[in-house]
Amino acid sequence: MSRVLTLSPNPAIDLSVALDSLELGGVNRAGAIEIMAAGKGVNMARVLVSLGHQVTVSGFLGTENEAPFVDAFAALGVEDAFVRLPGATRINTKLSEAGGRVTDINAPGLAVDQQAWRELTELVDQRLASPRGKPDAVMIGGSLPPGVGADALAALVRCVRRHEVPVWVDTSGDALAAAIEAGASAVKPNREELAEWAAMPLPDEDTLHRAAQLLASRGLQHCLVSSGEQGVLWLGQQGEWRSHPPTVEVSNTVCAGDTLFAAMLHAVLTNMSPQAGLGLATALSAEAVRHPGVGDVHCPDFHQLLEHTRVHRLSDAATGGALA
């Protein structure tokens, strides 16, 4: 079992609304409504716990509506190291239609001032300096809250790297570019995020692959590019691999990326082979799209999902050795 610290600078309460179909400008009647403590770091923590890791969660939480988070952390058995701020954590609305289409409405979030950001950075620095509680990896996920610039994220990434701990970052735009420059160990852009980073359109698999190679050339240990049902491209120091997920009924895709990234970290921390690691992460991510929330490794048909996930090597340079 490894120790992982996940950071959500801008977490959210996800309000998932299931609809037959969304009628813009009309009165929509929901089939079901679910509220869940979320944000990428929190979702990744759920996956890591289910895969057997010891997790500490941190970031910023508003004191006005912290109850769903406190309850979720207790139920999960993770250590709550969130910095509390006055005000309310944002609520993100996810409108999921029967055909599998999801419309996200993500709020800006609670403003974070320099003092609060310093508090979070010091907390991370102290955790990493502690000989007994030092995490084996740090995951940072999601957008930056109002008041926090990409340079602040870069400084946080550098702080983790100074302690020689891998830092896996799932974000986008300027924050993604800054994290890469600062020495992030792994990133997971989707096609649109990669196109934005590379500043070019990625209309086909060939251009996508070349942009991913450009990204990997920036010194990252692992680059994952997720393209939904078309699968995952993984470029690591052992070579390049592509996975194809099993066919599943798509209900809610919101947490698929968080599931993929966290499961891939698990594969690295447990020295799985590239084939097995990417297969597990892809299958678990496919499981996630069948319902709201992250993938459930304990679902009754998980072994079948795994069996129907295909992984193949793209480059001959790969050794096929363990992922770590």
Ligand SMILES: O=P(O)(O)OC[C@H]1O[C@](O)(CO)[C@@H](O)[C@@H]1O
């Ligand atoms: O920080 P962002 O980019 O707004 O994304 C937050 C959203 O991402 C998710 O973690 C899913 O990836 C949701 O739970 C959350 O609402």
